[in-house]
Amino acid sequence: MDSIHMYGGNFLRGETKIQGSKNAVLPILAASLLIKGTCVIENCPRIADVYHMQNLLQELGCTVTWSGNQITVDASYVNENSMGGESVRRMRSSVMLLGALLGRIGEVAMTYPGGCVIGKRPIDLHLTSLSQMGVEIVEEEYHFTAKVKKLKGVDYTMPFPSVGATENMILAAALAEGTTVIRNAAKEPEITALCEFLKAAGANIEGVETKVLTITGVKELHEVKYKVPNDRIVAGTYLIAALACSGSIFLEQAPIEHLHALIETAKHMGGNITVNGDGLGIDVIRRIKAIPCLKTEVYDGFPTDLQSQIMAAMAVAKGESIIEETIFENRFRIVDELRKMGADIRTEKNRAYIIGRKRLEGAVVEAEELRGGAALVVAGLSAKGKTVVNNRHFIERGYEDICRDFRNLGADINIG
Ligand code: UD1
Helix, strand or coil, X not given: CCEEEEEECCCEEEEEECCECHHHHHHHHHHHHHCCCEEEEECCCCCHHHHHHHHHHHHCCCEEEEECCEEEEECCCCCXXXXXXXXXXXXXXXXXXXXXXXXXXXXXXEECCCCCCCCCCCCHHHHHHXXXXXXXXXXXXXXXXXXXXXXXXXXEECCCCCHHHHHHXXXXXXXXXXXXXXXXXXXXXXXXXXXXXXHHCCCEEECCCCCEEEEECCCCCCCEEEECCECHHHHHHHHHHHHHHCEEEEEECCCHHHCHHHHHHHHHHCCEEEEECCEEEEEECCCCECCCCEEECCXXXXXXXXXXXXXXXXCCCECEEEEECCCCCCCXXXXXXXXXXXXXXXXXXXXXXXXCCCCCECCEEECCCHHHHHHHHHHHHHCEEEEEEECHHXXXXXXXXXXXXXXXXXXXXXXX
């Protein structure tokens, strides 16, 4: 039922269009709470996490409507300040609503957020940075409350450039009194998208794309129409699938400028990359080569969200590859599943040692989280025979229709 079935071992050939970015649209949807009116957001992916955010916004009093891939949020009335239980625990991005609700109504009561099982993922950096802006936080075992009369600008250095904590602080600062300087800010493309959205709505933000963001609070934000950039992780997943399976594919509207680290890695592995205004092509004509050491890093290093997928490709590369995971401590959960397919992988602390096999064998495997699930699909497409990836719902959190996209690329794949 909740699975994906595929017959692997074929070259990939064809082209597919890349969907809008999950990690960009989620904080933008949260930001719509700051606008007493309507936001029209184009190129919104139809994925489970977006539907989930939609439900949360509706619970808070917003009206949300869809037309194709365009989502419209009317936040004229926000009449609820508490978010609890399952709806918050299911998705870590629920925490983005914290900064936005503090900016809008100054008071929030919420359960601690959940998300993928890829690490401890606390929210201490979010809470510490917001408390610098005058927010009083009372933490209890399963939930916390945050209250502020008027958010105040502050000059703050992030101990670590957390993507989510930077986004929360930007959301809180947009309507705050005075100027907020965020030093050692994350500079992932999704931060840039959030800043662009807020600027289009009238926010005063400087230093976008750098590690120092300066946000001078404005009295109010106005209605806005914004197009979400395309998803670099979805594009990266498909590019890696071409490395694992060989073939020749074209990714229409891939966000090339955000894929620098992956493109360099793909070239080292033997992929021939072509870039034109419409997207990104990759040709892989012979078995790929191993990468002696690949380290995940904050942007613009190699993204942790593509680490599992590249591991699946390394499992069939010639030679030994080593991956060092520096962002999340529990991101090797797919190793046991890849081993069921014949992969030769050993882990030691935050390192994985992968000796490439000529071919993996199809198997029944279990997805345990979003990107690991996508990586198992990549492995299944390169493997001989039939693979079944169970727990499809994890993959649907971030991929609009991974089977449709891979069928466009010539794969024999269907939901089961
Ligand atoms: C976001 C992305 C996720 C991506 C990650 C890193 C979204 C919806 N998710 O997640 O796909 O993998 O960036 O690029 O955009 N940390 C703390 N305390 C905190 C916050 C974070 O210790 O308060 C730690 C985390 O446990 C993790 C590291 O910092 O080890 C990075 O987390 P962060 O950059 O905050 O990632 P997310 O915003 O959760």
